[in-house]
Amino acid sequence: MRKIEHIGIAVKDLEVSNALFEKLFGAPAYKQEEVESEGVKTSFFRNGPNKIELLEGTNPESPIAKFIEKKGEGIHHIAFDVEDILSEIKRLKEEGFVVLNEIPKKGADNKLVAFLHPKGTNGVLIELCQEIED
Secondary structure, three states, X not given: OOEEEEEEEEOOOHHHHHHHHHHHHOOOOOEEEEEHHHOEEEEEEEEOOEEEEEEEEOOOOOHHHHHHHHHOOEEEXXXXXXXXXXXXXXXXXXXOOOEOOOOOEEEXXXXXXXXXXXXXXXXXXXXXXXXXXX
């Protein structure tokens, strides 16, 4: 893991939260997209070298909608940038972590992603991110 790639925040209403974070950071989101496979709409903000991802569920069965129903709005995950996601998944499995998706999937912001189960990471959902090379 090379650095924190972004912090994901679950929100009920993306447009309302976009306005809030635009005021907070003094700049609009630099990217918005929908990831249909995950049932989520996202916005990305930059703050210095850091990125914040806002996530809104697009249907009641999406992981984000279920998270908000259970825990309310707030920090959903911390994502770490990795150079080789397959090697990192293998290493973490060997260390005893539970990987929720052993085959990386396409996520937002041109990334391959995989997640570690929060029960093995002190209650924090960890996302591994690798830039997709064109």
